[in-house]
Amino acid sequence: MSLLQDGFWKDYLLAVAATILVGALVASSAAHGLDAALDRAADGILGEAGQYDLIVHIRQDYREAAARELPLVLSGHYEGVRVERAITVAGNANFLIDVPAEHYRADVLESLPSLLGQIPGFNGYTWLLEPSLTVTGLRPGVRDRLAGEAAAVPGVRLAVRHGSSVTVVLEEVQDQSRVADALNRLLSGRQLVELGFPPGEGPVDGTEVAASVKDAVGARFAADVTPDGGEDGAPAGLDGLRRFLESFGSRVRIAPVPGSEPPLVGQRLVLQGGSPERPVPGKPPAADHVIVEITHRDGDVAVGRIEQGDRSEIPDTAAATAADGSSDGRREAMPAYRLDQGFVGPLAGTAAVEEPGWNPGDPESGALLWHRVGELARAAAEAAGQVDRWLVLVGPADGTGAVAGETGEATRELAQRLVKSLRSGDGAGAVRETLLTVIMAALAQNAKPDGDGAGSGAPGIPEALSPDRLAALRDSLNRLAEAAGQLQGDEWQDALRSMPEIGALLPELRDDELTRILQALEEWTGAAGGHGPRIELWIDASVPAEEIRRAAEEATGRAVTVRPSASGVVSPSPRSLVTGVLDDVRRSVAALLAFLVAALSLILDHAIVLAAMRYLSVPDTAIRPAGAAIGALLLGAVYGLSGARLPFAGHWAVLAAGALLGLLTAALAERLGPVNAEEIVAGQSLGLSDGQIMREIVVPAGRPGMMVLVNRRRRRFR
Amino acid sequence: MAKKTPLLKVDGIHKRYGDRVALAGVSLTVAPGETVAVMGPSGCGKSTLLRCIVRLTDWDKGEIYFDGRPVGPMDHGAIRALRRQIGFVFQHFQLIERLSVLDNVLLGLVLGGMDRRAAEKRALAALRRVRLEHEHSLRPAELSGGQRQRVAIARALAMEPRLMLWDEPTAALDPVLVGEVLDIMEELANDRKTGMLVVTHEVRFARHAADRVIILDRGRVLEEGPPEQVFGNPRSYVGRQYRRLLVG
Numbered sequence: 032m033s034l035l036q037d038g039f040w041k042d043y044l045l046a047v048a049a050t051i052l053v054g055a056l057v058a059s060s061a062a063h064g065l066d067a068a069l070d071r072a073a074d075g076i077l078g079e080a081g082q083y084d085l086i087v088h089i090r091q092d093y094r095e096a097a098a099r100e101l102p103l104v105l106s107g108h109y110e111g112v113r114v115e116r117a118i119t120v121a122g123n124a125n126f127l128i129d130v131p132a133e134h135y136r137a138d139v140l141e142s143l144p145s146l147l148g149q150i151p152g153f154n155g156y157t158w159l160l161e162p163s164l165t166v167t168g169l170r171p172g173v174r175d176r177l178a179g180e181a182a183a184v185p186g187v188r189l190a191v192r193h194g195s196s197v198t199v200v201l202e203e204v205q206d207q208s209r210v211a212d213a214l215n216r217l218l219s220g221r222q223l224v225e226l227g228f229p230p231g232e233g234p235v236d237g238t239e240v241a242a243s244v245k246d247a248v249g250a251r252f253a254a255d256v257t258p259d260g261g262e263d264g265a266p267a268g269l270d271g272l273r274r275f276l277e278s279f280g281s282r283v284r285i286a287p288v289p290g291s292e293p294p295l296v297g298q299r300l301v302l303q304g305g306s307p308e309r310p311v312p313g314k315p316p317a318a319d320h321v322i323v324e325i326t327h328r329d330g331d332v333a334v335g336r337i338e339q340g341d342r343s344e345i346p347d348t349a350a351a352t353a354a355d356g357s358s359d360g361r362r363e364a365m366p367a368y369r370l371d372q373g374f375v376g377p378l379a380g381t382a383a384v385e386e387p388g389w390n391p392g393d394p395e396s397g398a399l400l401w402h403r404v405g406e407l408a409r410a411a412a413e414a415a416g417q418v419d420r421w422l423v424l425v426g427p428a429d430g431t432g433a434v435a436g437e438t439g440e441a442t443r444e445l446a447q448r449l450v451k452s453l454r455s456g457d458g459a460g461a462v463r464e465t466l467l468t469v470i471m472a473a474l475a476q477n478a479k480p481d482g483d484g485a486g487s488g489a490p491g492i493p494e495a496l497s498p499d500r501l502a503a504l505r506d507s508l509n510r511l512a513e514a515a516g517q518l519q520g521d522e523w524q525d526a527l528r529s530m531p532e533i534g535a536l537l538p539e540l541r542d543d544e545l546t547r548i549l550q551a552l553e554e555w556t557g558a559a560g561g562h563g564p565r566i567e568l569w570i571d572a573s574v575p576a577e578e579i580r581r582a583a584e585e586a587t588g589r590a591v592t593v594r595p596s597a598s599g600v601v602s603p604s605p606r607s608l609v610t611g612v613l614d615d616v617r618r619s620v621a622a623l624l625a626f627l628v629a630a631l632s633l634i635l636d637h638a639i640v641l642a643a644m645r646y647l648s649v650p651d652t653a654i655r656p657a658g659a660a661i662g663a664l665l666l667g668a669v670y671g672l673s674g675a676r677l678p679f680a681g682h683w684a685v686l687a688a689g690a691l692l693g694l695l696t697a698a699l700a701e702r703l704g705p706v707n708a709e710e711i712v713a714g715q716s717l718g719l720s721d722g723q724i725m726r727e728i729v730v731p732a733g734r735p736g737m738m739v740l741v742n743r744r745r746r747r748f749r
Numbered sequence: 750m751a752k753k754t755p756l757l758k759v760d761g762i763h764k765r766y767g768d769r770v771a772l773a774g775v776s777l778t779v780a781p782g783e784t785v786a787v788m789g790p791s792g793c794g795k796s797t798l799l800r801c802i803v804r805l806t807d808w809d810k811g812e813i814y815f816d817g818r819p820v821g822p823m824d825h826g827a828i829r830a831l832r833r834q835i836g837f838v839f840q841h842f843q844l845i846e847r848l849s850v851l852d853n854v855l856l857g858l859v860l861g862g863m864d865r866r867a868a869e870k871r872a873l874a875a876l877r878r879v880r881l882e883h884e885h886s887l888r889p890a891e892l893s894g895g896q897r898q899r900v901a902i903a904r905a906l907a908m909e910p911r912l913m914l915w916d917e918p919t920a921a922l923d924p925v926l927v928g929e930v931l932d933i934m935e936e937l938a939n940d941r942k943t944g945m946l947v948v949t950h951e952v953r954f955a956r957h958a959a960d961r962v963i964i965l966d967r968g969r970v971l972e973e974g975p976p977e978q979v980f981g982n983p984r985s986y987v988g989r990q991y992r993r994l995l996v997g
């Protein structure tokens with residue numbers, strides 16, 4: 032092609048290259064400029080990166096009190112801790128805490144949250160440790176071990192444990208991906224395996240089992256990470272939760288028909304409940320009958336829980352004679368029929384509903400339970416802060432964004448999701464979610480007009496979760512957590528009495544809803560009944576569960592069930608998330624600018640070249656492909672070099688878009704870049720080459736663009 | 750006298766645009782220094798013939814020889830060399846509007862590789878020849894039609910071509926301006942240095958300045974001969990039309 036002559040083509044390529052470089056520079060620097068502006072805005076909210084270490088959330092009405100107390104409390108323990116006021120969001124006043132270098136240690140940072148509990152209106156906290164990575168979804172044993180190992184990774188300053196997470200603070204931001212890789216390798220290289228042993232055969236020594244399993248399977252790494260709850264083990268937390276929730280549920284005591292055996296565990300009974308119709312033997316129970324599932328025996332009396340309906344649906348017939356003679360805490364007794372294969376069967380006895388509420392069982396387990404309540408409440412408080420996100424996750428499939436319709440339906444769905452998430456193995460997350468489910472159901476229930484059961488008039492869950500409600504909820508959960516942390520012995524019973532709002536919060540849950548949640552939990556923890564010892568092993572991910580099971584059985588001589596799950600998840604710090612969003616914005620802006628640059632260059636520079644080609648010794652059929660190629664090259668290169676990225680467009684889509692732009696330019700070339708054909712022909716008649724014609728006649732008459740600029744250097748006629 | 754190689758020989762050229770026949774086997778010759786006038790009604794293929802000679806248009810059949818060398822097989826470089834030896838004057842001047850008068854004349858010289866100062870000398874000489882040496886720094890837009898055409902002539906002349914092709918050089922001019930261009934054309938014809946193939950409707954010019962007249966119609970040569978013969982005793986209808994113009 033004679034376009035190559037006289038170096039014009041070289042200049043053309045030069046112009047293209049210059050366009051690409053300048054375009055990429057413009058696109059990326061404009062995007063970065065925007066980025067910097069947004070970053071400053073983010074700094075205004077979060078403080079500069081690394082400036083503050085912690086945000087403390089305080090209920091708005093306690094702002095002034097907290098502003099006085101916070102510096103006193105914190106600097107009383109650690110001199111030099113600085114407190115700054117920040118903006119108030121959603122009913123929360125925020126304070127930024129700066130821990131001075133001399134106190135910047137893991138143990139100090141881990142101790143801060145407990146100090147914050149004393150601050151009036153305390154409503155949670157968020158770590159701002161920078162630069163950092165957070166590993167979430169850790170079982171307690173894994174968390175403690177990981178904190179130690181992570182602190183030893185080069186580039187890690189310290190590792191702070193909180194909840195089921197470890198926040199790893201880095202020396203340098205640049206280390207972020209390297210440390211993330213190291214942590215990911217560490218986590219994905221190991222699995223958490225829960226070993227369950229049959230009940231009644233005595234305790235198991237986790238350390239010993241871990242050692243024998245390690246030898247037997249030839250693992251490089253195996254550690255006993257059974258949490259301090261001891262053999263109560265992994266689902267113990269869940270089991271604690273189950274007992275905790277169970278204590279809110281109404282218990283129905285069934286006194287058998289004299290002379291007959293009490294109903295068996297697992298048997299279902301039908302009660303009239305609030306229905307005008309008595310259950311009729313031989314017919315299926317009505318929707319407004321109450322169905323009770325027997326869960327255990329208490330002497331001669333069978334005790335059950337409400338699977339359908341609510342205690343409130345049982346009319347208050349005043350203290351009818353209860354089976355055990357006491358009317359204290361029992362409201363009534365009514366006939367209970369067996370439920371046989373979906374039909375009402377013979378009379379089984381009389382049912383009495385125990386007054387529900389705080390009833391955490393026997394005193395010795397009460398203290399432990401109370402301790403758990405504290406943990407769970409803390410987890411729930413954290414979770415409450417994430418309700419918005421969670422709501423999006425569980426949002427209904429119809430996409431309306433609101434959980435409408437029957438609350439009971441919604442709760443059931445939530446319970447199903449819960450079971451799924453439990454099975455998928457994120458134990459800690461599941462606990463949090465469970466509690467959240469309860470809370471949400473409770474809130475939804477609270478928001479209902481009086482007397483309206485599971486009616487269709489119930490407001491959607493999101494409505495029930497207004498910022499105010501959330502703040503209040505978080506507040507009381509935090510206080511509960513705080514109280515639980517400080518109590519000893521059986522002071523819990525007093526504390527319990529002094530915390531009516533918690534009681535008032537939860538019992539609003541319908542009994543059948545609660546039962547469904549309990550059933551979901553039981554499905555996970557194994558059975559409603561007790562279970563044997565459990566230990567948790569953290570071991571090479573490459574070892575198959577079956578091998579571990581065999582090794583554990585050999586080591587203990589007992590039957591073992593294994594349940595493997597992932598170790599945990601590495602996620603960037605909140606600021607990294609913000610930065611990530613900003614980065615997306617920057618990349619999208621860069622992409623738009625790349626399009627602009629490509630379009631401008633095509634119109635200013637290339638339209639005229641493509642238009643002139645028609646008169647030069649270029650086959651006409653080559654013009655459109657040439658346009659497509661140059662368009663794809665321009666857009667592709669500027670896009671790539673400027674670091675642009677559109678979430679919906681891959682590389683090929685961008686190249687295709689560029690080719691399309693180029694094709695369009697070629698098709699409209701004569702209109703976009705008018706060339707004077709007579710001048711071109713005159714040049715040809717003088718024996719000029721195509722390149723000379725482009726350089727001296729066509730391009731100088733074109734629009735001012737990169738081509739005109741580059742061409743100017745070598746042009747002979749001005 | 751021995752028959753010399755003609756400067757230009759067009760041998761049975763055929764050219765069609767789709768269904769439309771532009772040239773249907775045209776043959777003609779131009780000897781060195783000879784002036785040949787080509788006449789014929791609009792659309793008979795005159796412009797196409799000139800464009801073929803410098804390969805601005807490709808033809809279908811036949812061959813064109815310049816100085817005995819076939820033009821058809823020439824590559825890009827040879828075509829450019831050919832064009833530097835054949836001046837082309839267009840009906841619509843086709844000056845480069847952006848460039849000054851001098852630069853228009855210089856363009857072919859400088860880009861053809863000539864030293865700038867030598868080129869300027871030649872360009873100014875060519876402009877003097879068309880009596881425009883004082884207008885060299887003006888832009889084409891500042892000139893009258895006749896002046897513009899004279900710049901175009903100077904542009905072609907400066908290349909010192911051996912053959913000049915003229916495509917109705919006065920057709921676009923105001924009648925009062927036609928004379929200044931025709932005068933220069935006659936001078937050039939009388940010089941006998943350059944072969945000239947002149948497409949024109951100017952019967953007087955053809956009568957006085959041309960050595961031979963060729964009448965073209967519908968892509969064919971109808972009549973060919975010295976002007977006295979073609980205009981004195983025309984055999985074709987077209988020829989008689991021109992004769993009437995001359996006499997009337």
Ligand SMILES: Nc1ncnc2c1ncn2[C@@H]1O[C@H](COP(=O)(O)OP(=O)(O)O)[C@@H](O)[C@H]1O
Binds near residue numbers: 770796
């Ligand atoms: N580029 C072209 N495309 C199609 N037809 C053309 C083109 N150039 C000329 N023609 C046709 O060829 C014929 C000869 O045209 P042309 O050589 O311009 O005639 P003249 O110069 O004698 O008026 C005419 O019929 C004209 O319409």
Ligand SMILES: [Mg+2]
Binds near residue numbers: 797916
């Ligand atoms: Mg014509």
